[in-house]
Amino acid sequence: MRALLASLRRLILGETWTIPLGVGAALGLAVVMRAWLPHATWQAVGGFCLAIFVLAVLALSLRRAHRGHS
């Protein structure tokens, strides 16, 4: 049962905590930016900001994985 729960956690959240925590942080940052920027500006550039945050999360997860190997 414990093995099945661990498999389910890996299935939904992945093998590391970097990606779920990073995606959460990226969403939080995007919500803050949406509140801070004028509405029209957010509508126009918000998607690109989110894409950059997501790429940063990917880069961080790769960096941690690479460190783990070296």
Add this chain to the structure above:
Amino acid sequence: MTFVLTMAAAATAAGIEMLEALAIVLAVGIARGFRDALAGALAAVVAVVLLCLAVGPALLGGADLHFLRLIIGSILLLFGLEWLRKGILRMAGLRRRSSSYDEFVEERAALGGAIAAGAGRDWAARLVAFKGVFLEGLEVGLIVLALGGAPGRLAPALVGAAVALVIVSAIGLVLHQPLRRLPETQLKLGVGVALAAFGTFFTAEGLGVEWPLADLALLYLAGLFAITSWLAIRALARRVTLAAAT
């Protein structure tokens, strides 16, 4: 265009998960008997379908559209980034390449070492087949529900999953040899790119963003993730080569 993109993403993602489930069923079937392997797999398929039927309509029908897009986008981002991370590490040589055939061989070896099945029902074999197919099936269900969650996208997501089911069943009927020839690592990386693009697209829409060129944004987002992945693979592979040389 949206129909084709959603269908292609659902078909590829579901197909790869189904291939992994097929590898487990083949391994259990060859090592312990196909009757028990198919019984376990069938029970898992029924459990996943019931779970999706129970959760899906409530998830898709009861929520505010923006909130739904945000949730769906976040789930797709979690899946997409994990697939991208693994794919990049595999392509750069930092992780073993993905192969359902190897998984099949390992699973068969593990089961072969277990106590031989008796004449009655082999519950151990059924459990192994059930667990493998349930977990892979759950992933198929989550991806199809997430991709099909936005208005007008459920049909292409279901068609994509159905196409994948037909293709994977055909591979299963022709036995396991085709598993060897599939470029699984590259396919999984491609699925990671697609899921990350869909995830970013939906999440941003959920937060009130209006993408330039509307749905075509999926293409330039996929291009952005593909180029970034290629650059990351090159950079990591170069480091691996340098580390091996010193």
